[in-house]
Amino acid sequence: MANKPNILIVYTGGTIGMIKDYKTGALKAFDFSRIIDKIPELEQLDCEIESISFDEPIDSSNMNTEYYINIVEIIEANYTNFDGFVILTGSDTMAYTSSAISFMIENLQKPIIFTGSQLPIGDLRTDAKENLITSIEIAASRRNNKPIISEVCLYFEYKLYRANRTTKISAEQFEAFASKNYPALAESGVHLNFNENVLLEFVPVDQQLIIRKKLVTDVVILKLFPGITEIVVAAILNIKNLKGVVLETYGAGNAPNKPWFLDLIKKAIQDKIKVVNVTQCSGGSVILGHYDTSVGLKSIGVISGIDMTTESAIAKLMYLLSEDLTDKSFKNYFQKSLRGEISEK
Template sequence: MSTASYMEGVLIIYTGGTIGSVRSDPIDPMSPLVPDDMAKILDSLPGYIPQDKEIVLKYQAIRLDAVALEKPIDSSNISAKYWQEMASIIKEHYEDYEGFVLLHGTDTMAYTSSALAFMLENLTKPVIITGSQLPIGETRSDAVQNVVTAIEFAAARSLGHPVVPEVCVLFHNELFRGCRLRKVSASGYRGFDSPNLSALGEAGEHIKVRTELVRQISDRPTWLDVAMDLDMDIMSLEIFPGIKPEVLRAIFDTEGLRGVVLKTFGTGNAPTTREFLQEIEYGVREKGLLFVNVTQCLQGEVKQGLYEVSAGLLAAGVISGLDMTPEAALTKMAMILGRKLEGGCRAEADMMQLNLCGEQRASIYNVHFRPRDVENSKSRWPVTLQDNIGPLVLEQDGDIFQGHLQGNASYKDKKLEQAFLRLLGIKRKDDKRDRLKFKVYLDEPNATGKSPEERASYLGTINKRFTGDTDNVLLNITQSAKRIIDMGHNLELTLVPLGGSDIELQNAHITLIIRD
């Protein structure tokens, strides 16, 4: 058969895992499985022609080459250095193939698929990860079907199928976005799912792709860039009933620790005890750790501030991971911390909330504020709102962080879903637990208690009872944001006391939840 032309064909990258494993002792059927070499996998594929290095799919010959990691491993031994090796192989051969198939063990496949999704920036070709629950040489193995189908998705351009230019996982005839993947069964053939996003494609008699779900390639010129620097001084911490504050303190004092993925109950809830929240605040403010809140649940999302049991985390400085998987949150954090952003902790937290490659349903952009006429936003927090002093004016603190990805569209070119004003860490100076009463205006620095409420600049009136020693205000300002937040200038926020206000405020920002 003729050799396929330049830029056609698929490269298989073998990393190890169950799919290519054999018994460590050939004469002992109970000996442990260990990764074998690549040749056995290729020879098992129907339609593969070794002398031509081609595989016949739908009566068409597809060029098929294969490489392996320097030392194939069981996926339980995966680490950042192997992700870097995989990404380097893809970058080295990127111009030579139309797609890539990466063979991987199932135990940590969701971590690898998430890591590569963040590392391979501006990807325009399919990178399909697959594996199997049984080795390819065993009876009833799912390996052959998974590998052949993965090759078919990777060779979509040659075969006339819609191209999915993303890091994906193909398992049991379903194609999932890699950074949305969860392993849901230790041994079942339907071992993976994407609970918060439908499968991007499926393979039955025909290949089907849900093109409306596939990430679109930027019209602007881009090139593959690989984020090789990953900071793994991070951890995943699952909250459980009765977790001891001293355990949290010991974890947060770990030398070199830079970030924590906090796996919480339900929609992002956690204990509200003073002891628990003090340790979270210690981690954020004293240790400078980046905290992101994701749900322990298989499906759903974090809604910080919806219940009192998540408001404390919000006030402490924990950011929302929306509907990100724990695997995506962890690997995204490693990539962001590895960038060593100029803006430090705040820029890292802001970038963590952006939807970089389809890992979450929306992006969260933050408009930060500081006391007016103060250059260093840290130097004057907390600020005081008092009746005898009058309105408190806060000014925008720097530009909105929009990320550093090539071709990343401005937030103004996307759809505003919701906007919230967040006033966090509110304490009464007189130790009374009375009511919070004040008005909020945007770009009305001279507003008073008698200022009209019909203006677009009026955001709302706060009139609520204190719920504890520290309280927070979340105000839905979506309609006002749609009318007046054009970001053509720096914003000013004015709080007008309405009597009985003698409070300290720790932080103020506007959150814009925006879909691509």
């Protein structure tokens, strides 16, 4: 008989780890070593569960790249002893964090499932229990003695998504996340159904796990809006030590075709700043050159992010900028699917 899967819960902070003091009404951090006491249903799962918490749980608004490194170091230190990982973070920055982790871990052969909740674990109507229980069940799911999932995912409100395809869409609905450009990897109903034709292919067992901890944070997201001024764009592009820009454009990658705007972007690119183009729309793709208002961007060397989310684009930018690539290699890698983050034609 096969051994039960070992699952590690990593709690970094966020609403899911809070319980209410019913005397004062205040929220306080929950001790995850006593998780079975709070959610006895976990005993019914066919796996062994352990947990580890950040020394000081952080609010998702305080998430940064140093904490990304803490997360991957916990996974690295425990990788051989566990069959799957459930990472609990605040939902506000979960799409950013999980996208970044997907790029920081190469040749992943085990599931890493991010989840959280909109209400604390002790609330009467909480979504925390279902999100946590199903995330653990997914992390423990195996077929032919291999994990069904071997990528970084995000589970919320009955749906499992590829993490680097997600965006938070609601601050108050339980269905807080969406993946507009890629289908759900699994759906939880009466049965837990995996959409196996959209999962990443399993990495061969002889491929060694690679953890990348260098991220370049000298980057910015520049969101266009009607009326944006030359002074504002120039100030952003002249930020000291700036290395990369995620340009959030209109529709299929369109931007003002005014000379001042194109000249500023062109100068930034000449100054070795990488400029990548993603759409502001919640779904769809950048198609540079499709409209006249994106021909100029294409001609001066702006890199298309195709159908990447902003969260994934900023994470990928941080990752690739640390790799000392030529301009041509950078563009090739940015427009290539490395972790399933982009739809290749």
